[in-house]
Amino acid sequence: MGAAAVVGPQVSLTTSRHIQSLCHSLQVPHLEGRWSYPVPSSWTREKFTANFYPTPPDLNQAYIALIKEWNAKAIAVIYEDNDGLIRLQEALTDLREPKVHLAQLPNDPNRDYRPFLKMIKMTMRIRHLVIDCRAELIRTIMDQANQIGLVSEYFSFMFTSLDLHTVDFTPYQIQQGRVNITGFRLLREGWRQSSDSCAQGQDWRTNMNQLTTTSMLMYDALHSFARALRTSEREGPISVPTLSCDTERGWGTNGSQIIRLMLQTPMMGRSGLIRLSEFGRRDDFELDVLELGAAGLEVVGSWSRAGGVNYTRTWGQKTEEIATSMSGRTFRVVVGLANPYVMEDNTTESGFSGFCIDLMGEIAKKKKFKVEYHVSPNNQYGTFSEKEGPSGMMKELMENAADMAIADLSITLDREKGVDFSMPWMNLGISILYRKPVKAPPQLFSFMGPLSTEVWIYMGTAYLGVSVLLFILARLSPQEWQEPGVCSMAGADPDFLENEMNLRNSFWFTIGSLMQQGCDINPKAVSTRMVAAWWWVFTLIMISSYTANLAAFLTAGRMETPIKSAEDLAKQTTIKYGAKKTGSTKYFFRDSSKELYRRMYNFMESARPTVYVDSSDAGVERVIKSKGLYAYLMESSGIEYVLERNCELTQVGGLLDHKSYGIALQPGSPYTTVINSAILEIQEEGRLLELKNRWWKANTPCPDDNKVNANELGIDNVGGVFVVLLGGMCVAVLIAFSEFIWKSRKLAHAEHTSLMNEMAKELKFAFSCKGSSKPVSKPEPLRPSQSATYLSNGPGNWNADVTFEPYQRKP
Incomplete structure (x- = not known):
């Protein structure tokens, strides 16, 4: 009966290609509403296929x-x-x-x-x-x-x-x-067919879910063909010939005219605006x-x-829809136990307490959802690796065992590859937790500390030099030679001159001036007085400086600080250092590009026994028990919490890196934006700072070590002064006994008695405490049989019965 157009087929792409080839040969329009291969560029516009399916x-x-x-x-x-x-x-x-x-x-x-x-x-x-x-x-x-x-x-x-x-x-x-x-x-x-359709005014909205795309595209294809056919009939009647595959005769110009009108005339169909390209493809659609x-x-x-x-909806509307969907729901939150972030607490409804629990409670309150907590297996925070897969909290999230994870959880690149993170709710960095420097015990001679050893040596040298100089100048200066005073011996030669600034008195004068005590012997000449004056200026400045520095030096004990930075740790091997074995701190040293940190990581890996710990609490306890032989690498916020409660520990050095804590969510979680907005709201209200102060500040803070208590000094501080005093007394006693023995020996020889008898007599008198006058010991009378050797016994030892006054020697 002839064919004006061929529609389909809709199932087999191979059959469609065969039909397409036949229509091209017979010049018959071929209408399709299914997907097909892209048209090669070598095909020309004489092709008779019109495909209404998007390319x-x-x-x-x-x-x-x-x-x-x-x-x-x-x-x-x-x-x-x-x-x-x-x-x-x-x-x-x-x-x-x-x-x-x-x-x-x-x-x-x-x-x-x-x-x-x-x-x-x-x-x-x-x-x-x-x-x-x-x-x-x-x-x-x-x-x-x-x-x-x-x-x-x-x-x-x-x-x-x-x-x-x-x-x-x-x-x-x-x-x-x-x-x-x-x-x-x-x-x-809600599309309505145009007025020239057979189904004029029909509404398709009610049966939308029953309409397939291919059937509607066939409807649009037939509608487009009908419009082109009617347009072509206005130019003259169209007869549909009987065609056969056995002959080469086709439809001729009528077929070409109809397909050309379909390609050139856009229309609004059931699938929207229909506009075909010169190759019969639909490449402009919505x-x-x-x-x-x-x-x-x-x-x-x-x-x-x-x-x-x-x-058609804004980002805010979408976020609001997500927030609405969260209302009334219960979310599973995995936590990691660490003070003061998360701690087990049977007195609370959730069974946990801490900073993170309060923070999540604030978020849940604002977004009107409920929370159910559980602890991460083995309390591991974990990470994500392409080879090894996720672990710890990351595994809980990626395997849909939890909706969120909150703890002192650092936002790292490895974790970010596996899960999503909220905006940071705390910024911090890695630092060193170590035992607080111990005050060195006061030394016995700590009173000498205000001046260095060099200064003490210089002062001793100056003392010797000034004393000798004073002695020499006194010998040279005529004004220092004076007549003997009233204390001179009777019968002294009036022409005899005396110089008080002998070597012994010179040393006594300078030491008396140095000790700010003065002396009964004073220089008389201008030159010697000039030396004395400048010596007094010197002693005034030195003693004042010593006194000013002594108070602070004795009250402020010196600290023993073996390490001051990470560089100090890396340079030695006596003090071990470690970190949490499954935390971001360890991975920071492992993945660092800095040679110092990689060397520290290698040291930690090779240390035996291991320097890694299971938790931060274990690391803090190990620092306390090690007595200065272990340092723990941890986040600065955790160190801040520990220092508020343990006055024996301190933070050494600054931050080694900068990182942030965030709430981890499942990958692709739609709730990330909602959680971020809640954290921002809590931060702007000041609640975040209030929560931190609540959990970080201790009720009884540690005393300020920088304040110096100068009210009193202990015996440890000034004990050396007593030792010096005792030593001086002992030396004086030794000198006195030496003089006593020497004098007793001379008297024993003069009186022809034994040394022990003379010493006993002198000791008896000394300890009798009978006044402050002492009789002069005289030699016994000279007997006739005695020789004149008494003349050599010295002045004052002559026999009273023999007159030798004309021959008596002057002192």
């Missing part, structure tokens, strides 16, 4: 735009068959970020995809999935994904099928905010962006090749 390259650009909106680190692209892989080819080749993992749905006649989906969840640990499959498989995949825990607010599904609107998602609509399903729709909702909400799939935006993705 795969343009659809891929829509997929890429939506994937980039995820800001995902990695995605999984799952396809049903090879056609799906071809449809996604442009997206796979154009995407640079994120990392793409390809996987094909298993060809299971029972359609059991649960093992496959579980592998995606556990092995790849991917939270964003792009799935290309038939619309009738979408509900099956979602149900099985829900059974293995893939359907939650932390997993996002994007389906490439343009028939997503035909899938019944009623069981998932009640989980508002907890199911992330997105996709595209080509059909226009897609609705669909997301699953409480009322089902909702249009949240649109995509076009010119404008990209445009959402």
Whole structure:
């Protein structure tokens, strides 16, 4: 009967290519409403095919735009068959970020995809999935994904099928905010057919979920063909010839005219604006962006090749929707035990207390949700490694065992690769916890400390030099030679001159001046007085300086500080140092580019026994018990807390790095923005500082070591002065006994008695305490038989019965 146009087929792409070739040969319009391979550039405009389905390259650009909106680190692209892989080819080749993992749905006649989906969840640990499959498989995949825990607010599904609107998602609509399903729709909702249609004025809104894209595209194709046919009939009648594949005769100019009118005339169809290219391809179209909400799939935006993705809701509206979905829910929070952040407390409803618990309580109060806490296995904070996978809290989050993690948890690059972090709620850095420097015990001769050893030597040298100089100048100066005074011996020669500044008196004068005590002997000449005056100036300054420095020196004990920085730690091996064995502090030294820190890490790794500890509390206890042989590397905020409660410890040096604490959330968590806004609100209200003061400040702070108590001095401070005094007394006693023995020996020889008898007599008189006068000992009378050897006994020892006065020697 002849054919004016051929429609389809809709299933087999191979058959479609065959029909397309026949229509081209017979010059018959070929109408399609399904996807097909891109048209090679070698094909010309004489081709008689008009395809109303969007071109795969343009659809891929829509997929890429939506994937980039995820800001995902990695995605999984799952396809049903090879056609799906071809449809996604442009997206796979154009995407640079994120990392793409390809996987094909298993060809299971029972359609059991649960093992496959579980592998995606556990092995790849991917939270964003792009799935290309038939619309009738979408509900099956979602149900099985829900059974293995893939359907939650932390997993996002994007389906490439343009028939997503035909899938019944009623069981998932009640989980508002907890199911992330997105996709595209080509059909226009609420569209009314134009007046020249057979179905004039019909409203298609009521049966939208029953309309497939291909059927509506066929409707638009036939409508476009009808319009072109009527336009062509205005120029003359059109006869449809009977055509055969056995002959080369085609429809001629009528077929070419109709297909040309279809390509040149845009129209508004059920799938929106229809504008075909010269190759019969639909490369200018608009897609609705669909997301699953409480009322089902909702249009949240649109995509076009010119404008990209445009959402109809603002970022604030989306955040408000997420916050609303959090209201009334109970979130699982994994914690790590560390004072004062998180501590077990049976007196509270949650079983925990601490700064982090209060902070999370403030956030929950503002966003109206509840919290359920549990401790991380082995109390490990953990990290994420591409080779070893996650550990500790990171594993809890990535395996969906917890919604959030809060503790003294540092935001690091390795952790950021596996999970999401909120904005920082505390900034800090690594420092060194060590025993406080111990005051050195006062030394016995600490009173000599105000002056250095060199100064003492110089002062002694000056004392000797001035004394000798004074003696020499006194010998040279005529004014120092004077007549004997009243104390001179009777009968002294008036021409005899006496000089008081002998060597002994010179030393006595200078030492008396140095001790600020003065002397009964004074210089008389100008030269000697000049020496004395400048010596007094010197002693005034030195004694004043000594006195001024003595008080502070004796009251402020010197500190013994073996280490002052990380460099000091690295230079020695006596004091061991370590960190928490599974914390960011250890990884900082391991991954540091600084040679000093890498050397410290190697030292910690090779130390035996190990210098690593299981917790910060264990590290603090080890510092206390080591008595200065162990230093603990930890965050400065923890050190600040410890120092408020333990006055024996101190922080050594400054910060080795800068880091921040944050709340960890599951990768791709929609709640990150809401948590950030809550933290900012708490910070601006001043509650964050109040919480820190509450948990950090101790009730009884440590005394200020910088304050010097100068009210009293102990015997340890001035004991050396007593020792010097005792030593001086002992020397004086020794000299006195030496003089006593020497005098007793002379008297014993003069009186012809034994030394012991003379010493006994002198001691008896000394200890009798009978007045302060003493009789002069005289020699016995000279007997006739005695020789004149008495003359040699010295003055004052002559026999009273013999007169030798004319021959008596002068002293």
